[in-house]
Amino acid sequence: MSVVTPPEEAVVESDESRQSLVKRITSLQSVWILGVLVVIVAFFSVTAGARFFSASNFSLISQNIAVWAVLGVGMTFVIITSGIDLSIGSVLVFSSVVAAKVMESIGGDGWGTASIGILAALVTGVLWGLLNGFLVAKAKIPPLIVTLGTLSIALGLAQVITGGIDIRSAPEALTDFNTYIKILGIPSLPFVALVTVIIGGIILHKTRFGRYTYAVGSNEEAARRVGLHVSRHLIMVYALMGLLAGLGAVLALAQFGTTTIAGQSLTNLNVIAAVVIGGTSIFGGEGSIFGTVVGLFIPAVLQAGFVIIGVEPFWQGVAVGIVLIAAVWVDQSRRAAALRGAAHVNPIVALFRRDTQASDK
Numbered sequence: 547m548s549v550v551t552p553p554e555e556a557v558v559e560s561d562e563s564r565q566s567l568v569k570r571i572t573s574l575q576s577v578w579i580l581g582v583l584v585v586i587v588a589f590f591s592v593t594a595g596a597r598f599f600s601a602s603n604f605s606l607i608s609q610n611i612a613v614w615a616v617l618g619v620g621m622t623f624v625i626i627t628s629g630i631d632l633s634i635g636s637v638l639v640f641s642s643v644v645a646a647k648v649m650e651s652i653g654g655d656g657w658g659t660a661s662i663g664i665l666a667a668l669v670t671g672v673l674w675g676l677l678n679g680f681l682v683a684k685a686k687i688p689p690l691i692v693t694l695g696t697l698s699i700a701l702g703l704a705q706v707i708t709g710g711i712d713i714r715s716a717p718e719a720l721t722d723f724n725t726y727i728k729i730l731g732i733p734s735l736p737f738v739a740l741v742t743v744i745i746g747g748i749i750l751h752k753t754r755f756g757r758y759t760y761a762v763g764s765n766e767e768a769a770r771r772v773g774l775h776v777s778r779h780l781i782m783v784y785a786l787m788g789l790l791a792g793l794g795a796v797l798a799l800a801q802f803g804t805t806t807i808a809g810q811s812l813t814n815l816n817v818i819a820a821v822v823i824g825g826t827s828i829f830g831g832e833g834s835i836f837g838t839v840v841g842l843f844i845p846a847v848l849q850a851g852f853v854i855i856g857v858e859p860f861w862q863g864v865a866v867g868i869v870l871i872a873a874v875w876v877d878q879s880r881r882a883a884a885l886r887g888a889a890h891v892n893p894i895v896a897l898f899r900r901d902t903q904a905s906d907k
Contacts (some may be wrong), residue, residue: 578876579823579824579825579837579840579841579844579869579873580840582844582869583840583843583844583847586844586847586848586851587847589851590847590850590851590854590855593851593855594851594854594855597854598850598851598854603850603854605733606850607843607846607847607850608732608733608735608736608739609733609735609736609801610846610849610850611736611739611842611843611846612735612736612738612739612797612801613638613735613739613794613797613798613801613813614813614816614817614820614842614846615739615740615742615743615838615839615842616738616739616742616790616793616794616797617634617638617790617791617794617813617817618817618820618821618838618839618841618842619742619743619746619790619835619838620634620746620786620787620788620789620790620791621634621787621817621818621821621838622746622750622821622824622826622833622834622835622838623746623750623759623783623786623787624689624783624784624787625763625818625821625822625826625827625828625830625833626750626759626760626763626826626827626830626831626832626833627759627762627763627779627780627783627830628762628763628766628828628829628830628831629682629689629780629783629784629830630689630690630693630818631678631689631693631784631787631814632690632693632694632697632814632818633674633678633693633694633696633697633700633814634787634791634794634813634814634817635697635701635810635811635812635813635814636696636697636698636699636700636701636704636810636814637670637671637674637675637696637700637788637791637792637795638671638791638792638794638795638798638810638813639700639701639704639795639805639806639807639810640670640674640700640701640703640704641666641667641668641670641671641674641791641792641794641795642667642795642796642798642799642805642806643704643707643708643713643805643807644666644667644670644707645663645664645666645667645670645795645796645799646663646713646715646716646799646804646805647707647713648662648663648666649662649663649715649716649717650713650715654717655717655718655719656717656719657717657719659717659719660717660719660720663716663717663720663796663799664720664796667792667793667795667796667799668789668792668793668796669792670792670795671788671789671790671791671792671793671795672785672788672789672792673788674696674700674788674791675784675785675786675787675788675789675791676781676784676785676788677696678692678693678696678784678787678788679780679781679782679783679784679785680781682780682781682784683776683777683778683780683781683784684777684781697814701807704805704807705807708805708807710807711807712804712805712806712807712808713804713805714803714804716799716800716803716804720796720799720800721799721800721803723800724797724800724801734800735797735800735801738793738797739797742790742793743835743839746835747834747835747836750834750835751834751835755779755782758774758779759779759783760831760832761774762774762776762779762780762830763830763831763832764830764831765831798810816845819841819845819866819870820838820841820842820844820845821833821837821838821841822841822870822873822874822877823840823841823844823866823869823870823873824836824837824838824839824840824841824842825837825841825873825877826838827877828874828877829877832877844866844869845862845866848862848865848866849862
C-alpha cells in the first residue's frame with residue numbers, strides 16, 4: 547500500500563535540504579576569513595618583526611577587543627535571527643551612566659558599591675533589550691527601525707541625565723580589577739570577554755536555545771509551524787543582547803574609569819562589521835561565535851600593526867571596509883549558488899524520500 551506524503555511534509559523536507567546545503571557551503575566563510583587574518587598577521591610579522599609579536603602588543607590588542615567581543619556574542623545571536631541591533635553603543639552608554647550614578651549616590655570604593663553598580667548596568671541593558679525585542683516581535687516593526695530609534699533615545703537620555711558630561715566616579719575596586727589583576731596570566735578584561743565568548747559559543751552551538759535561534763533565522767514561518775514560539779524567542783535574543791551591552795558598560799567603566807558618552811558612536815558599526823566579516827550571514831540562519839572572534843581580531847590587528855609600522859590609522863577603516871564588502875559578496879554568491887543547487891536537488895530528494903517511506907509501509 548503506497549502512502550503519499552502530505553504537501554506540508556514535502557515543503558519541510560525541501561526546506562531542510564536547502565538549508566542543509568546552504569549551511570555546508572556558507573560555513574566555509576569563517577575559514578577563508580581566518581586565512582585573511584593569518585595573511586594580515588604574516589604581513590605585520592615581516593614588516594614589524596619582534597615589535598608586533600611582543601607581549602605588550604598582544605595585551606593591547608586583547609584589551610581593545612574585550613568590550614567588542616562581549617557585544618559581538620550578542621550581535622551574533624541577533625543577526626542569525628535575521629535581525630540587527632544598531633542601539634548597542636547607546637545602550638552601553640546609558641547603562642554605564644545609570645551604573646555610575648548609582649555608585650556615585652551610594653559612595654565608597656569597595657566591591658559592595660561596585661557590585662550594585664554592576665547589577666544596575668545589567669538590569670538596565672536587559673530592559674532596553676526587552677523593549678527592542680517586544681517592538682520587533684510583537685509590534686512587527688523592522689529591527690532596523692526599532693534599534694535606530696532606541697539608539698537615539700538611549701543616547702539622548704544619557705545626555706539628559708549627565709548634561710553631556712562624563713561621570714568620573716567608578717569605584718577603585720572596579721578600575722583596579724582591570725589595572726592590577728590578572729587571572730591565569732590573562733588581564734582581567736580580556737579574561738571576562740573570553741569567558742563570555744566560551745559561554746556564548748556553548749549556548750549557540752550546543753543548546754536548544756541556539757538551535758531555535760538558527761531555526762528562526764533560517765525560516766521563521768517553518769519554525770512557527772513546528773511549534774516554536776518565535777515571538778518569545780526573539781524577545782529573549784534581544785534581551786540577551788541588552789544584557790551583554792550592560793556587561794560591556796561594566797567593562798568600559800573598569801577600563802576607562804568614566805562613562806564614555808562620546809566614545810561609542812561607532813561601536814555598533816564596528817561590532818556588526820566584525821560579526822558579518824566573521825561569516826554570520828545578514829540573511830539569517832548562519833553564523834558562529836568562532837567566526838565572530840576572528841572578525842573582531844581583524845580590525846584590532848590592523849590598528850595595532852599600522853601604529854607599529856607608522857601608517858596612519860585612518861587606513862584601518864579603509865581595510866576593514868574592503869574586507870566587509872568582500873565578506874558580504876562571498877556570502878551572497880555562495881548562498882545563491884547553494885539555492886540554485888538546491889532547486890535542482892530537492893525534487894529528487896523529496897521523491898526518493900517518499901518512495902522510501904512508501905516501501906517501508
